Amino acid sequence: MTRAEEAMWVEKMVRRVLAGERRRLRSDDDLLERARRLSAIHLDGRAAPSAVRWVDNQQRRWGSCTPEDGSIRLSRRLAQMPAYVIDYVLLHELAHLVEPGHGPAFRALMASYPKLERAEGYLEAADALTRGADTLARNAHTDAPARDHGVGGVLSA
Secondary structure (H helix, E strand, O other): OOHHHHHHHHHHHHHHHHHHHOOOOOOHHHHHHHHHHHHHHHOOOOOOOOEEEEEOOOOOOOEEEEOOOOEEEEEHHHHHOOHHHHHHHHHHHHHHHHOOOOOHHHHHHHOOOOOHHHHHHHHHHHHHHHHHHHHHHHHHOOOOOOOEEOHHHOEEO
């Protein structure tokens, strides 16, 4: 299977999984309410976000926060992902309102999330898929002939 075929099948399978699990959080108010519930459940209410909103300017990050004012921003790319992935990113940013770094104290705050590893794996796969699609797009726009390592590592034009 070529990389292009692999990327096509991964995208197709992701769409199938999403079709069965999709539950979108539509508004910023929905996100804020969800964040407050996640804080209550997983952080004993210690994180009190002032605002949570979708943004379109985060292409490399899933989320960010400003601890000084308690604001959280989520990439709109997350909106089509399963709710447990959105919850994971929300909880990650909420935990930063309590603990700024990614050290042991931060990891302890995140440890109560039951789908932690699943969500991290999902986001890793989404990142890999995006990087693969970006590479395919760049290669499609070059003047050089496309080359593919086929079976047995044979280079073919």
